[in-house]
Amino acid sequence: MRMMAHLWRCLAGPRLYRVYHEYDDHESMAYDPNVVERVGNKIIQGLNIMVYVGLYTSPFIASYLYKRDYFSFAGVISIGNIATGLSILLMVGFLIRGFGRSFNPTYNKFLDILHQCEQSYNTKTMSLLRQYDFDFWAWPVDFSWADAEGDESKPRVYVDRSVGRSGLGWVITLPCQLAAWAAVHCFGRHLMYPGSIQLLQAAMDNYLQSGREKLVKEHSGLRNKITARDGNFIDTMFVDRRGSQTHPHGSTLVMCCEGNAGFYEMGIMVTPLDAGYSVLGWNHPGFSGSSGSPFPKQEQNAVDAVMQFAIHKLGFKPENIVVFAWSIGGYPGSWAAMNYLQIRGLILDATFDDVLPLAHPRMPSWMRGLVTTAIRQHLNLNVSDNVARYPGPITIVRRLRDEIICTQDQILRQTHLDFFICKISYVAYKPTQSLYTKRHLAALCSGPKGQSTSLLELGIDEDYYFTLLSTYAAEHSGAFPMMIGEEMTDDEKTKMLLFLASKYLVDMDSFHNNPLDTSLFRMPWTPIQDTSYVQVD
Incomplete structure (x- = not known):
């Protein structure tokens, strides 16, 4: 009875991929199935691929079967015979794989540890189980x-x-x-x-x-x-x-x-x-x-x-x-x-x-x-x-050559403009939504050159607004939304908005799928954390 239970666990158990060294986490070896288990794996994998291909191409398969009159009674019988044959082949694959696993000491040891974890999942058994990489559906x-x-x-x-x-x-x-x-x-x-x-x-x-x-x-x-x-x-x-x-x-x-x-x-x-x-x-x-x-x-x-x-x-x-x-x-x-x-x-x-x-x-x-x-x-x-x-700190990284998100320059500008308008409204008190403000935000979002040009053209002194915002945060609170714009004019609000937008946006000259450069990965900017300002009274 115990042997049958063990054989069943070998038959229904997860695939094992890798074994990490018991005493050294930096050493590992790929699991080596025996010939019998390998044959069973090939049968099961092949049938799985057939099922996936069948699902994704089902409209074409259905059209083909309809044209060949497979939806008639005789055709359905033929399809049923094929399905029965494939099901039997799948069962044979599982039996062969389970039989091969039962003679593999590495898999048997793994199966014993997995069984211990199923009975009692604690620090000790978890540590033993982490020595193996296997099908995740079986992970506790x-x-x-x-x-x-x-x-x-x-x-x-x-x-x-x-x-x-x-x-x-x-x-x-x-x-x-x-x-x-x-x-x-x-x-x-x-x-x-x-x-x-x-x-x-x-x-x-x-x-x-x-x-x-x-x-x-x-x-x-x-x-x-x-x-x-x-x-x-x-x-x-x-x-x-x-x-x-x-x-x-x-x-x-x-x-x-x-x-x-x-x-x-x-x-x-x-x-x-x-x-x-x-x-x-x-x-x-x-x-x-x-x-x-x-x-x-x-x-x-x-x-x-x-x-x-x-x-x-x-x-x-x-x-x-x-x-x-x-x-x-x-x-x-x-x-x-x-x-x-x-x-x-x-x-x-x-x-x-x-x-x-x-x-x-x-x-x-x-x-x-x-x-x-x-x-x-x-x-x-x-x-x-x-x-x-x-209403918290945020950084928006823009890929200047992004072929997925930014298919056109207009989309490039509008995407980040929408982000900024939504985001900055939490920072400046009742920010103006005038065309004047949006036009300069769009210029800032158009690229690195546009960003610097827009700030200079508006006469925005970055050090001044940096100090102003930092002083307010130190005296009141760095939490958003800030009420720093409560007594500002529309022109001052616009300049503050543009200054804040320049802090949120980070440019990377690359395509969409390139990994983010480590030098550009930094914590989102907040005035409280930045120590490069001098507080004013």
Whole structure:
């Protein structure tokens, strides 16, 4: 009976990829399956790829089967026979793999440790389990959003641009809404988040394994499994540098939010790591080890659980956490900032204010209405609305050669102009929204040359406004919103707005996918932290 139970665990157990040395975290070796297990793996992998290809090409397959009359009774019988044969082959693959594993001492040892963790997951068993890299679905849960004391009492802030309809209007738009739902779930989600495509993940599997190995071996990274509010499991990697003599910034945690095809294994974590910070990376729902799908609600639940994990499990105070978001990661990053106002700052790199203007040029013009409905109802990534509700320090990194976000100069200017108008309104008291102000903000957003020219043309003395703002913050409060503009004229408000905008914007002369230069990665500017001013009475 015990032998049968062991054989079953070998048959149903997770794939093992790598074994780290028991006494040296900097040594590891790839798991070496025997010939029998390797054959079973090949059969299962091949059938999985067939399923993924079939799903993504199902409209073409269905059309082909229809033309070949496979939807007749005889055709359905033929399809059923093929499906039965493939199912039997899959079962054979599992049996062969399980039989091979049962004779592999390395896998048997791993399976015993995993079984111990399932029985009692504590510090000792967790330390033993971290010696292995394996399928994440079998990893025990390290933290759940429900573990955070008082979590239910914490109000969440949500922004919804969707337009509600009732009665006749709802009936009239129902066909378009149904078409939008179908488009999003069939292909729209994968176009917006290509990293969620299983075929792409299968092709990148070796690179993802190598990335995890590097984080564990070179940076002593710790992988953790988090349960989000909606039941999704979130795959995270934490590099702890608190108390390190060689990393003076280790007391600050940088939480990274990846792009639409980014994974923490090979994403933006490298920049804050090179800069010497403690770093927490996580994968979007449906990416790598994370379960679910990257819809806005699931993104919100995921980043919320990661923030709770950082605060309650890792022990970082919100004021020592910086959110670093790249590209489409600006949505969960800005949502986290909007809901955790005490964080030290928000860094948005190569992101957008609203995804809809970027989607329209990439789709046929006749689909414009459908695209608008699909995004507003199902994929409404309204980053600027979130930023407008975060009154804390922020840095916006602009890629001057960004071929993804900034397809035209007008989009380049307008994207960052919208950010600034939303953001700076929290700093200067009732800022003027005149065309005069917007024109100069647009000039500042047009490029490095335009920025310096605009400040000089307006007669803005940076040292003066720097000192003015710093003195106000020292005497009153550095918290936003500041009321420094309460007694200013419109002209003085405009100059203060432009000065503040110049502090928020950082230019990088590169394309969209290049890693952020470490020299440009710095904490968001605040007048209280900057010591280069002289306080005036």
